Every structure is written in C-alpha cells, then in structure tokens.
Amino acid sequence: xxxxxxxALLNMMITFGVMIIYGSYVYNNNWNPxxxxxxxxxxxxxxxxxVIPVQIVIHILVHILFSIINSIATKNTEFExxxxxxxxxxxxxxxxxxxxxxxxxxxxxxVIYMGYGLTYFFISLIAAGMISEIVDGISRVYYYRQxx
Amino acid sequence: xxxxxxxxxxxxxxxxxxxxxxxQLAETVxxxxxxxxxxxKEKYSPSLELAFKIAQTFKVPLEEVFFYEI
Numbered sequence: 001x002x003x004x005x006x007x008a009l010l011n012m013m014i015t016f017g018v019m020i021i022y023g024s025y026v027y028n029n030n031w032n033p034x035x036x037x038x039x040x041x042x043x044x045x046x047x048x049x050x051v052i053p054v055q056i057v058i059h060i061l062v063h064i065l066f067s068i069i070n071s072i073a074t075k076n077t078e079f080e081x082x083x084x085x086x087x088x089x090x091x092x093x094x095x096x097x098x099x100x101x102x103x104x105x106x107x108x109x110x111v112i113y114m115g116y117g118l119t120y121f122f123i124s125l126i127a128a129g130m131i132s133e134i135v136d137g138i139s140r141v142y143y144y145r146q147x148x
Numbered sequence: 149x150x151x152x153x154x155x156x157x158x159x160x161x162x163x164x165x166x167x168x169x170x171x172q173l174a175e176t177v178x179x180x181x182x183x184x185x186x187x188x189k190e191k192y193s194p195s196l197e198l199a200f201k202i203a204q205t206f207k208v209p210l211e212e213v214f215f216y217e218i
Contacts, residue, residue, distance in 0.1 A: 002182050003182075004180075004182060081178075081179065081180040083178070083179040083180055083183050084179070084183070084194070084195050084198060085179065085180070085182070085183040085186055085192055086180070086183075088192075144182065144186075146191065147186055147189070147190075147191025147192050148191075148192055
C-alpha cells in the first residue's frame with residue numbers, strides 16, 4: 001500500500017474515531033433531553049464549533065507522527081511530493097465527498113419535514129459528515145489503484 | 149474504469165536507458181514514483197507538460213513515448 005493510500009485511510013479513521021469518542025463524551029456529559037429549542041440549537045452550535053478545531057489539531061498531530069514513522073520505516077521522502085496525479089485524485093475524491101454530504105443534508109431536511117425535530121437533523125448532518133469522509137477515503141484508494 | 153487509449157513505451161525506454169528505475173525517472177521529471185507507475189500501467193494519462201518532460205528525459209520525440217490507439 002502506497003503512502004497516499006495509507007494517508008487516505010488514516011484520515012478516514014481519525015475523523016470516524018474522533019466523532020465517535022467526542023460524540024459519546026458530549027452525549028454522556030452535556031446532553032439534556034429537556035432542552036427547549038433555543039438551548040438545543042445552542043448545544044449543537046457549541047458541539048459542532050468545538051469539534052472542528054479538535055479534528056484539525058488531532059489530524060495534524062497524527063499526520064506528523066505518521067510521516068515520521070513512515071519515513072523511518074520506508075526510508076524515503078515520497079510523501080513530500082504532491083503532483084498532478086495527486087491533485088486530480090484530490091479533486092475527484094472531494095467531489096464524491098461533497099455529493100455525499102449534500103445528500104445527507106437533504107436527508108436532514110427531510111427528517112425535519114417529517115417532524116422528527118432538530119436533534120435528528122443534526123444527527124443526520126454529523127452522520128453525513130462521517131459518511132462523506134469514508135467516501136472520500138475509499139475514493140482516493142480506488143483512484144490510486146484503478147487510475148483516473 | 150474505462151481503458152485508456154493513450155498507450156506508452158515507458159517500460160521499454162527505461163530498459164533501453166540503462167534499466168532506469170521508476171524512482172529515477174520520477175525524480176528526473178518531478179513527480180512521485182506512484183505517478184510513474186500509474187502512467188506506465190496506462191491508468192493515467194499525463195499532462196502535456198509531464199509527457200514532454202518524460203520524452204526529454206529519454207531524448208526522444210513525444211510520439212516515440214506516447215501514441216494513441218484507435
């Protein structure tokens with residue numbers, strides 16, 4: 001497996017892992033089923049605003065660690081290069097990921113329309129985000145192996 | 149993935165240039181080895197700029213490296 005493929009899978013695992021761990025923590029410590037609409041919106045805003053920097057910091061730390069371990073293990077600096085092939089794959093994977101997230105957002109609106117409430121809308125959004133990250137990772141591995 | 153119609157003779161040209169490795173070719177033209185692998189296996193058609201760089205590396209005209217299969 002190439003460095004780029006490993007990186008794509010690692011990205012997928014970090015996002016998934018952070019969301020599961022952080023989601024469990026928030027649900028067990030901050031969630032109150034008796035929230036009114038304003039409190040619920042504030043809760044979700046706080047939760048989602050906090051998870052963005054957390055994801056970024058963890059991604060950076062894990063990737064630095066991964067780069068060091070990978071360069072020691074393989075004794076090459078291939079990961080430093082991002083060429084035209086990588087850029088095309090990046091664009092195509094991002095397109096697939098964005099499409100998936102858009103569908104998830106539409107699903108969220110459908111959930112609200114059906115009267116399930118805000119909680120399920122935000123759960124749909126988070127699920128869409130996680131699924132889109134998985135689609136992104138799988139797309140990258142697929143394009144690196146099958147070509148573009 | 150549809151099979152590309154742009155074929156190449158990179159493997160042969162590497163052999164004829166002192167068994168040049170994919171890594172050496174990649175470093176010469178400024179891409180990763182994985183990109184050279186993808187081009188050689190005809191899974192990716194390079195940009196014109198990269199195609200010319202590859203041809204210049206082997207000191208042959210472009211059409212001797214890449215050709216279109218009808």
